[in-house]
Amino acid sequence: MSLHLFLVTGMVICSLAAVMAKRTIHAAIFLALLSILLAGVMFAANAPWAGVFELSVCAGLITVLFASAASMVGRGESYAKREAKIFRWLPLALLVFGIMVWWTAGPIFAPLFNAAAPNAGAPALMSVGDIIWKLRMPDLLGQLCIFVAGVLTVRTILGEGKDE
Amino acid sequence: MNSLFTPENLQFNYFVALMMFFIGVYTMAASRNLIRLLIGLEITSKGCMLALISAGGAAGNMPTAQALLIIMISVEAVVVAVGLILIIRAFRQQGNIDPTKLSGLKG
Amino acid sequence: MLMSAAFFIVIPLAAAAVCAFFNKKQTAPAVLANIVLACGLLLSLTTFSDNLGQDWFYGQAVLSSFMTIIIYLVSSAVAFFAAFAASTKRRGSYFAMLLVITAGMAGVVNAADFFTLYVYLEVVSVCSYALISFYNRPRSTEGAIRYFYLSSIASAILLFSISLLMVYAGGTSYEVLTAKILATQGSPAPLNIILGIMALAFMIKAGLFPFHSWTPDAYESATSPVSALLAGIVTKVVGTYALMVVCMLLSIINFGIANNPVGRAVMWFGLASIIFGALNAQEQKDFKRMLAYSSISQMGYITIAAALATPLAMAGALFHMFNHATFKALLFFAAGSVKRATGSTEIDSMSGLQAKMPYTAGAATVAMLSTAGVPPFSGFWSKLFIIAALWQAGFYGMAAAALFASVLTLAYFLKLQRGMFFGKPSDNIKDVRERGAGFLIPCFVFAFIIIAAGLYFPFIYDNFLSPFIRVLQ
Numbered sequence: 001m002s003l004h005l006f007l008v009t010g011m012v013i014c015s016l017a018a019v020m021a022k023r024t025i026h027a028a029i030f031l032a033l034l035s036i037l038l039a040g041v042m043f044a045a046n047a048p049w050a051g052v053f054e055l056s057v058c059a060g061l062i063t064v065l066f067a068s069a070a071s072m073v074g075r076g077e078s079y080a081k082r083e084a085k086i087f088r089w090l091p092l093a094l095l096v097f098g099i100m101v102w103w104t105a106g107p108i109f110a111p112l113f114n115a116a117a118p119n120a121g122a123p124a125l126m127s128v129g130d131i132i133w134k135l136r137m138p139d140l141l142g143q144l145c146i147f148v149a150g151v152l153t154v155r156t157i158l159g160e161g162k163d164e
Numbered sequence: 165m166n167s168l169f170t171p172e173n174l175q176f177n178y179f180v181a182l183m184m185f186f187i188g189v190y191t192m193a194a195s196r197n198l199i200r201l202l203i204g205l206e207i208t209s210k211g212c213m214l215a216l217i218s219a220g221g222a223a224g225n226m227p228t229a230q231a232l233l234i235i236m237i238s239v240e241a242v243v244v245a246v247g248l249i250l251i252i253r254a255f256r257q258q259g260n261i262d263p264t265k266l267s268g269l270k271g
Numbered sequence: 272m273l274m275s276a277a278f279f280i281v282i283p284l285a286a287a288a289v290c291a292f293f294n295k296k297q298t299a300p301a302v303l304a305n306i307v308l309a310c311g312l313l314l315s316l317t318t319f320s321d322n323l324g325q326d327w328f329y330g331q332a333v334l335s336s337f338m339t340i341i342i343y344l345v346s347s348a349v350a351f352f353a354a355f356a357a358s359t360k361r362r363g364s365y366f367a368m369l370l371v372i373t374a375g376m377a378g379v380v381n382a383a384d385f386f387t388l389y390v391y392l393e394v395v396s397v398c399s400y401a402l403i404s405f406y407n408r409p410r411s412t413e414g415a416i417r418y419f420y421l422s423s424i425a426s427a428i429l430l431f432s433i434s435l436l437m438v439y440a441g442g443t444s445y446e447v448l449t450a451k452i453l454a455t456q457g458s459p460a461p462l463n464i465i466l467g468i469m470a471l472a473f474m475i476k477a478g479l480f481p482f483h484s485w486t487p488d489a490y491e492s493a494t495s496p497v498s499a500l501l502a503g504i505v506t507k508v509v510g511t512y513a514l515m516v517v518c519m520l521l522s523i524i525n526f527g528i529a530n531n532p533v534g535r536a537v538m539w540f541g542l543a544s545i546i547f548g549a550l551n552a553q554e555q556k557d558f559k560r561m562l563a564y565s566s567i568s569q570m571g572y573i574t575i576a577a578a579l580a581t582p583l584a585m586a587g588a589l590f591h592m593f594n595h596a597t598f599k600a601l602l603f604f605a606a607g608s609v610k611r612a613t614g615s616t617e618i619d620s621m622s623g624l625q626a627k628m629p630y631t632a633g634a635a636t637v638a639m640l641s642t643a644g645v646p647p648f649s650g651f652w653s654k655l656f657i658i659a660a661l662w663q664a665g666f667y668g669m670a671a672a673a674l675f676a677s678v679l680t681l682a683y684f685l686k687l688q689r690g691m692f693f694g695k696p697s698d699n700i701k702d703v704r705e706r707g708a709g710f711l712i713p714c715f716v717f718a719f720i721i722i723a724a725g726l727y728f729p730f731i732y733d734n735f736l737s738p739f740i741r742v743l744q
Contacts, residue, residue: 050233142390219437
């Protein structure tokens, strides 16, 4: 229980820190920390493969992408002051929102959570790899499509200048 | 090991996921820096991942939840890369990344 | 997903990979893309009746097969038009992207699982951003960025509801969901919440009224073939088709309209879009922007009918989807021809185009009359279905409002016609000439379809709509 509490509370604090950080590069680092905590939740919840992917892709690759974009743009800092004013109110707004959700959404979602059906139609004996390859073939095909689309997009947008 | 996902914890996880959703949406509404907007977007999707993994635990179907998460993470990476490229292009064309100061299409 | 459906995804994807290698060639990618998409259209038409057996819930198979036909119809027309209209040095990338987006849309409509739906929605979205911002112009980059943020929020909301679905039903596929619906008849509240959140995500993706801000920007700043693709089919597939699926499930859960709170709410959004789009289109000074607002309005018709979810309304929504794909694509093709011929799409900057470009103007007139629901064009029948279904279900006010908006549609198109096409040719278009056959053939094909589907409506009804109505009843 305490581990769980530590991880998820840490996630909220990290996301607050990420959006309130003065410099974009710091925000990217807090985002990476958030990913690491989420990976911790995944490991603790007995989902090691998802945790590995989260660590390598989200905490690794995406942070690198953010950092390089931030250094390429390099002018994000000039807006920091004006932004800091707006974001000072975020923790308070979050608190109000949290109290509202706790009192309103709780009863709304309660029947849904109470009706949760453990093991309903679950192919419990299959491993993750089997599920991906046997049951999730359309998703894998879609993943292939999105990789092709991503490569094409990068090539189109970064590739050339004006050609009209 | 699944003691991490008792019903009370499930509700708490969804509560945290909603909080992260709120942080992300607030950022996307308030920030004037396109990269920070993208960070807000990432936070919302992290909230969704937390919701999904709790759902897998609650339904006793963790392998499927893992499979979905793995696919979702790789899709997310492509989307973030494309978003960053669009932002860099906007910066090259206009010299700033303030969403209110871009070329001024009327809404 | 069925094996036959996989062909509609794998073949364009493979062709796209080939196209990408011929980036600098001018003809090879265009020819390949056209051949592949035309073959896909033929295949989708011939396999229409084969696929009807596999039904995850009532009417889903007919909907998927019909949508596959519309997707390939519009994509092949757009590829043909783009082969003549797209002037770029990177034609390989351009056509490869057209092929991948077609594969993605085929994946969306053939998915049998909400998570698969999400993956393919992202494929379509990524391709859309790239196609909107294909040329290095500030405006199109901004249109793409706005689309990116709104669409990504919608995806996050969709994923959240998918996770709730997983908690409640133990899985994400239509099969698991229908099994759960059968098992829990009588307590629809949890599923109403889940599907309501999902409907919100799809309404954002469809660009309905409060979430419309990206559509005019994106349609205006993209090139005409891309606008035709986006307005004609992409937003229909990623938004309205998915909304139709959700609404069908909602009506199954709630046994029709009597106690369907989410469906009612979605109907109000649809009505607001109809009125808002029609009113805003009156004010626009730009041809393509007017078409974009007109799209919002027509999307409202489809949504209101889908949310009503009686068999008649569903058939009307499906047929209106088809009609909207044909007439809106035709109008954007016409806008592209006008832009290429005169260099502008400002309505006030020219008049009397009819004399200079008679064929384009004629085809555009057919499409406009069909949009406004004038008999005997095909748009008349689908609007008749929708309004009749609303009247039948007792929503007299909404039926009257839909009828009124249809008159507004006629009004703004008449204004456009008067300003742009009729009258004496203005000085600045003295040496404008009709564009070549490549620009005209897609327009003529779509004009022919609009007229033929209107005149031979019983044929369409017997072959495509009545199987749909039959399974829904």
